[in-house]
Amino acid sequence: MVLKAGPEVAVAVTERPGFWLFVLMVVLVSPWAKAATLPEDNVDLLYHRYEGGGMTIDGPSVLVRKNVGAQWSVSGQYYVDSVSAASVDVLATASEYTEERTEVTAGVDYLYERSILSLGYTNSSENDYEANTVYFSVSQEFFGGMSTITLGYANGWDEVGQRGNDSFEEEADRRNYQFGLSQVVTANSLVGLDFEVVTDEGFLQNPYRQNRYLDGSDRGYGYQAERYPETRTSYSLAARALYYLPYRASIRAEYRYFSDTWGIDSHTYELAYVHALNPRWSLEGKARFYDQDQADFYSDLYAFENSQTHLARDKEMSSFSGITLGGGLVYEWKQTSLPGISRLQASLLVDWLDFDYDNFRDVTASGNFAPGEEPLYSFDAFVTRASLILEY
């Protein structure tokens, strides 16, 4: 069955990618591959804060992982986003709000023969959105541990609500198909390749966001609700390389290409450097550049109401570019003298993000502008992460 090829197989792939992932997984879970090991027992504590563009989002994340016997590892994570929102999208047609999103994940990893099979469930809950995801992956080392292949599948089903409108109830479903390869190239270098297909179906727009169109009023334009297509399929392909320098430091380069059926293409480039100051302390820095084209149906200002089947003025659907500059300080203590703790890692990471939009205009800008003549929007933000990982 695996070796069968022909037109019917090609049809089966697009219609049943899950079947082929299953075939790949069966092939992977075979006795010729190299042994794998379960993750270490650990507690991963994180405080995260995002501040910029009128948004402040912060909260904790706690993950606990514990091995049960020689073959099982179970984990649980609790994550919170406390949101205070007064972004340009909110202020254009509504007023500032606060809300909280909580996310709970339970997972189990199973070491079977020479594979690690992972299964997990995540629930994300906020007052107007409920998201559920089940994921499954299999990871395997080959060729004396020089290659690692990971295949993953996730299925998500969301319930979309709207504050102040109890009768509003929509659904969105999502499937992810993932392939990952990590390859040792030399004693100093690693490369990785990732490929992922994501399909969505259902209510995919934001129920609060609106698009604007010329209407001849005093202001010059009116607003109407967004209308996205009800299906979307995207694929992304990423390549990364990691090189150990002649001294204790590494350099990492990444590139990702993204494309979807809404006409959005993007390129992401990232360069990172990690420098060990001594056995315990290290510094790191990174630069990331992102560039995307707009969705086919996007417009900052439509010529008239209902001028297209699909209407979007989300700035995430526009053409824009973004830069991230980040830095961090990491303290790592192996074989600690702390009771019950075998390894400790504490990190403080700060990133600065800057986004410049090519065709999304700031309707909240002060001044008297003709419709479509407002200044282009841009914003920056700081992301702070304080992380403590304890292995026990």
Add this chain to the structure above:
Amino acid sequence: MFRFLKIALPATAIVLALLATSGCSNIEPWVKPYERDKLADPVMSLSRHGKASSYMHHVYQSRESSRGSEGGSGGGCGCN
């Protein structure tokens, strides 16, 4: 692109199956386990920061249309 998918998924399965049936003993690891101390160094880890790394993926996914292939899973240097 989706034409590419039609070929890529079965091709990967076929290549892996062929490797499985023919045995991979002919392919010798050219970086021996005792030569992987640098690869095992935390400065060479793609997932060193655990959940702090996946948080950044969430930050970008909320503000950009792109998604996927973040490299959050997998990785590994064969250092076990």
